[in-house]
Amino acid sequence: MAETLEILHLPSPESAMALVGVGEDNLIYLARHTGTKLILRGQELHILGEAKAVERTLNVLNSLASYWQNAKAIARPDILTAFQALDTGRGEEYQALQQTILAKTRRGEVVRAKTFRQRQYIKAIQTHDITFCIGPAGTGKTFLAAVLAVQALLNNDCERLILTRPAVEAGEKLGFLPGDLQQKVDPFLRPLYDALYEFIDAEKIPDLMERGKIEVAPLAYMRGRTLSNAFVIVDEAQNTTPAQLKMVLTRLGFGSKMVVTGDITQTDLPSHQASGLQVAQQILKAVEGVSFCYLGQADVVRHPLVQRIVEAYERAEQPSPAGSA
Known part of the structure; x- marks a missing residue:
């Protein structure tokens, strides 16, 4: 069968770099999923293959034009979502996803949902009182929640922001850590601080904490309290016991x-202890006002290597076929 050649002209070297990705990872991914050959020559992307495959590749690349035309880096979730939009007739929805800006970091970086499931997660938070999000590392579970929480605080939609997580990590115990109680728990809460620093000046956070506007504390501190007019994020919930999460x-x-x-595949509880997050899935799925969202390896928005690591673990954790050794 005769091969077709199409050439996509890119407006600048920067746009070419944004499109091809680190180590041309995006071109490799596109080639693997379309059966085409993609070769970058200067500011020209040559697409060679069967006519239908070349057309499919061009359609995906054109749907990503708002990124590469403006030299904005393209990640694998962007490409995968573009494929999903093309295959399910959701092109307009994908364009809306690209154009909907959730927030901007202090450095001016735009924050938006990159996948349809991330968008569903954001909508769930906006429309439900309690939202569960379960998925692997790098899918934006905590980060997107923190974005919405900081917005709610800065817009006076809530009076305070409470970030909490259980102090259980890979078998370590607080008693073995140096320092006073705050110094002991800080390592466990650091990922939550990191999310805050993206949107609030580090110098302002101590003042907000002193005024009770932001509280970052281990889960045990929540006992006996009523959390009113607050935006609460419970992180790493797979490490809670059923009683703690209740x-x-x-x-x-x-x-x-x-x-x-939380990520139910990364539980650090003792092997005999049930995870509160797994139990909550079974008990609360049908409760009105509670939403469950699930993110997967297709939603990983960190370094491409993180996604490959997640994929490798998912393959390894799949049960062996019946009868195999």
Whole structure:
């Protein structure tokens, strides 16, 4: 069968770099999923293959034009979502996803949902009092929740922001860590601080914490409280016991939202201990006002290597076919 050649002209060297990705990872991914050959020559991208495959590749690349034309880096989730949009007739929805800006970091970087499931997650938080998000590392579970939480605080939609997580990490115990209690728990809460620093000047955070506007604390501190007019993020919930997660969920007060995130494949609890997050899935799925969102390896928005690592672990953790050794 005769091969077809199409050439995509890119407006600048920067746009070419944005399109091809680190180590031409994007071109490799496109070639693998379309059966075409993609060769970058200066500012020309040569696409060679069967006519239908070349057309499919061009359609995907054109749907990503708002990124590469403006020299904005393209990640694998962008390409995968473009394929999904093309295959399911959701082109207009994908264009809307690209154009909907959720927030901007202090460095001016635009934050938006990169996948349809991330967009569903954001909508769930906006429309439900309690949202669970379950997925692997790098899918934006905590980061997107923190974006919405900071916006709610800065827009006076809530009176305070509460970030909490269980102090359980890979078998370590607080008693073995140096320093006073705050110094002991800080390592466990560092990922939550990191999310805050993207949107609030580091110098302002201590003042907001002193005024009670932001609280970052281990889960045990939530016992006996009523969390009213607050945006609460419970991170690493796979490391809660059923009793701990029930405790924090029942702290929710009027005018509050709660987002519970975790990765059920990365539980650091003892092997005999059930995860509160897994138990909550079974008990709360049908409860009105509670939403469950699931992100997967296709939603990983970190370094391309992170996605490949997640994929490798998912393959390894799949049960062996019946009868295999």
